[in-house]
Amino acid sequence: MADQQREYSKRFPDANGYYGQFGGNHYPSDVWPALEELASSYHALRDLPEFLDALETARIGLQGRPTPVHFLKNITDEIGGARIYVKREDLNHTGAHKINHCVGFALLAKKMGKRRLIAETGAGQHGVALASAAAFFGLECEIHMGAIDIEKQSSNVGRMRLLGAHVVAASAGQSALKEASDSAFSAFVEQREHALFAIGSAIGPHPFPMIVRDFQSVVGREARQQFLSLAAAALPDHVVACVAGGSNAIGIYSGFLDDAGVALHAVEPRGTSDELGQHAATLSFGSPGTLHGAQSLVLQHEDGSPAPVSSIASGLVYPGIGPEIAMLHQEGRLHVTTVSDEEVIRTFFRIAKSEGIIPALESAHALAFAIQLAKRRPSSECILVNLSGRGDKDVDYILANYGTEGQRVVD
Ligand SMILES: Cc1ncc(COP(=O)(O)O)c(C=O)c1O
Structure with a gap:
């Protein structure tokens, strides 16, 4: 990592996952153990030479x-x-850029002993990228997508299925990205023993924004x-x-x-x-x-x-x-x-x-x-x-x- 980037990423987030007044973890306490497990695994793995080598191999060959x-x-x-x-x-x-953090999450899941990746997608780019990374690392993949987007981005839905992913339609509210995120996060909470949530953007509770930023x-x-x-x-x-x-x-x-x-x-x-x-x-x-x-x-x-x-x-x-x-x-x-x-x-x-x-x-x-x-x-x-x-x-x-x-x- 270039010195200039290491400097910045050392300052944020703070120990509680905040960026100034923003960030943190505002989910109910039953989700905390899964987020703490992710944060501690990420900190333990992210600078290990074997982790960085495997990431680099995927970045060059797959991406x-x-x-x-x-x-x-x-x-x-x-x-x-x-x-x-x-x-x-x-x-x-x-x-698209989404695969930059998808390969990172897939590698993390593999090293953490999880067998499934779960995520939401809007345009389908994140879903296709995650399905590809999951296949590459031998993991199952479950993608939640708004019913409207499933119709609008049908070619990406086909690609996700071709890559072996299971696509779940989110049909509440506007049937778009927010509803897909709600649906994917609930699925993660239910399946957290064996699944990792590979969030689609630099959003969500700590440590997701930090991990996505680092991989991107x-x-x-x-x-x-x-x-x-x-x-x-x-x-x-x-x-x-x-x-x-x-x-x-x-x-x-x-x-x-x-x-x-x-x-x-x-x-x-x-x-x-x-x-x-x-x-x-x-x-x-x-x-x-x-x-x-x-x-x-x-x-x-x-x-x-x-x-x-x-x-x-x-x-x-x-x-x-x-x-x-x-x-x-x-x-x-x-x-x-x-x-x-x-x-x-x-x-x-x-x-x-x-x-x-x-x-x-x-x-x-x-x-x-x-x-x-x-x-x-x-x-x-x-x-x-x-x-x-x-x-x-x-x-x-x-x-x-x-x-x-x-x-x-x-x-
Ligand atoms: C090509 C592309 N650019 C940008 C975005 C926006 O996402 P983000 O703000 O996380 O980069 C998306 C989201 O699906 C995308 O597919």
Whole structure:
């Protein structure tokens, strides 16, 4: 681990799993033993050479790491402003950054003597990644997914089943990511003797946000070194990531958190409007509350119940945010912005046609903002975007609703 990252991860979380006022463990006491078992196993294993070697083997052979940093030359030339680079997490096996922490959790489960991995998924990227990691390490896999997402992301559901996972439909409430998380966590509590919960993002009670961050930090670590080895041998001026729970964001930010000269941008889904229920922009519009066992920022009704949320990107439809991202926001370390569904669709087509890359709708949020930023900044500045996933999972939906040219939205 690079010194700069070790410094930061030593400071947070504190001994009780807090990031400033956010985080902790707010689940009932019957869950504590399972969380304590996970925390102590993780601390005992994480620096062992045999654990790190097995992780590295999976990262190289199964995942295809390291992923490159790539210059979006065509878009940059079209804009004529700051230069846009992408960290190609879309090139990971199974198509997104999620596999960075899935292989970590699968290896942990194996070493802890558990036989099953349980998780929730939104867009299906986490589910497919976990199913693949489970198969690789010889573990069973149970994925909980909102009934609406099962319909929208049918190709990912097929992939999970093909990889041997059992898919459980969550049909309460909005039948989306929050309900899938509720359902998966209850399944974990019931099966904790033989199962490990491999949470989908840097959310939930301690120690999940810390473990996800540590496994995702490979993105920031690689990106920092790769950027420094480019011709200018300098750090990027801006690092941009889309945010739901915050796993891809904290992954790339972790390489640059102590570099005051690097502006960190968090891009949230504005959906169809700023009205509660029409977006999923928790940093922008949320308030302190408790969700999925942690204190954080939450989009909520006055009585504290989570509000409905909406975005064209299933993986961003979540009414909360990871506690570490909430703390960074409160400390003023993040520049927070929102992007609408319509801007996302426009960007999806633009990146596909100009750069030959079909981005995930989630990642298209970050790219849309990067394009806006590049227009305002001089060509001497560099923007690094976490291209968190590829859009193959979104193609059927896009073709059915917008055709091949995006006529309804493209100018
Ligand atoms: C490609 C991609 N990017 C981003 C996200 C958002 O999750 P997170 O905020 O944990 O990175 C998802 C979630 O499914 C995703 O599939």
